[in-house]
Amino acid sequence: MPWMFYLAGAVAVAATIMTITRLNAIHALLYFVVSLLAAAVVFYTLGAPFIAALEVIIYAGAIMVLFIFVVMMLNVGERAVAMERSWLPGGIWVGPAVLAAVLFAQVVYLVMRGPGPEYPRTVVGPKQVGLALYGPYLMGVELASMLLLAGLVAAYHLGWRRQPEQESKETHFDERRTAVGRSAVRAGTDRPAGAP
Amino acid sequence: MAGVLFALGLIGLLVRRNIIFILLSIEIMLNAAGLAFIVAGARWAQPDGQVMFMFILAMAAAEVSVGLALVLGLQRLYKTLDTDAASEMKG
Numbered sequence: 001m002p003w004m005f006y007l008a009g010a011v012a013v014a015a016t017i018m019t020i021t022r023l024n025a026i027h028a029l030l031y032f033v034v035s036l037l038a039a040a041v042v043f044y045t046l047g048a049p050f051i052a053a054l055e056v057i058i059y060a061g062a063i064m065v066l067f068i069f070v071v072m073m074l075n076v077g078e079r080a081v082a083m084e085r086s087w088l089p090g091g092i093w094v095g096p097a098v099l100a101a102v103l104f105a106q107v108v109y110l111v112m113r114g115p116g117p118e119y120p121r122t123v124v125g126p127k128q129v130g131l132a133l134y135g136p137y138l139m140g141v142e143l144a145s146m147l148l149l150a151g152l153v154a155a156y157h158l159g160w161r162r163q164p165e166q167e168s169k170e171t172h173f174d175e176r177r178t179a180v181g182r183s184a185v186r187a188g189t190d191r192p193a194g195a196p
Numbered sequence: 197m198a199g200v201l202f203a204l205g206l207i208g209l210l211v212r213r214n215i216i217f218i219l220l221s222i223e224i225m226l227n228a229a230g231l232a233f234i235v236a237g238a239r240w241a242q243p244d245g246q247v248m249f250m251f252i253l254a255m256a257a258a259e260v261s262v263g264l265a266l267v268l269g270l271q272r273l274y275k276t277l278d279t280d281a282a283s284e285m286k287g
Contacts, residue, residue, distance in 0.1 A: 016224055019224065032220060032223070035224075043231075046235060047238050048238060051234060051246050051250075059256075063257060067264070070264045071216060074216075074268075074271050128243040129246045129250075132246075132247050133243075144254040144255070148258050151257070151258025151259070151262050152258075155264075155265040158269055
């Protein structure tokens with residue numbers, strides 16, 4: 001089924017083009033999720049079902065949720081409200097919906113057709129991947145675990161260190177901004193009434 | 197196709213100034229590299245390509261966590277997502 005490969009590849013490229021040309025971060029993330037799903041279909045047609053599942057779970061699931069979480073955290077005050085109002089008319093979701101519908105049709109086709117003479121190439125299953133991963137690549141696995149640990153510690157450190165000194169730093173910045181005369185009002189309205 | 201995706205990610209990295217989009221473009225490029233590994237592994241029917249993709253996946257996860265923590269720090273410090281605002285390093 002080469003046509004499935006080429007269709008999913010076209011969807012991936014189109015979604016990636018839409019990703020890097022969007023102005024809104026959330027729209028770009030939506031298109032990028034579609035691009036990752038298309039890449040998962042490409043992996044499946046290439047005979048790597050285990051990697052296709054990993055792509056959906058980790059990339060489209062975990063990493064994109066992290067991105068969306070941070071974008072949601074970064075939206076501040078009235079700018080987010082205005083953005084929300086601009087979203088409400090709808091019509092923006094049509095593009096990702098159409099691209100995802102193509103992928104969904106492909107998956108439905110695969111499921112309905114059932115097992116058969118599927119792949120043009122040989123399938124490399126999870127068992128072979130696992131044997132290779134914990135055989136000759138055992139050192140790589142250990143290095144990856146250490147890298148993940150370092151990333152975890154670094155993210156924790158970067159996210160935690162500003163909490164105790166956040167108040168003083170923010171007040172300093174507010175005083176400086178007052179001299180400039182910009183955004184001091186907004187920073188004041190963000191605070192709760194009883195906050196120092 | 198992997199080359200096209202990598203080129204798109206590179207274009208996005210060079211063109212955009214929003215740091216969220218820069219991180220997203222890095223993700224696109226990593227994904228394209230992983231796609232190239234998968235295609236090579238499928239071409240020679242070896243599991244090494246998939247093993248390499250898993251390493252790329254782990255690296256992308258670590259990179260994205262640290263990068264997004266840096267994004268939060270940048271936003272707290274400068275109240276913007278423009279990377280030009282952070283170019284205060286003299287020398």
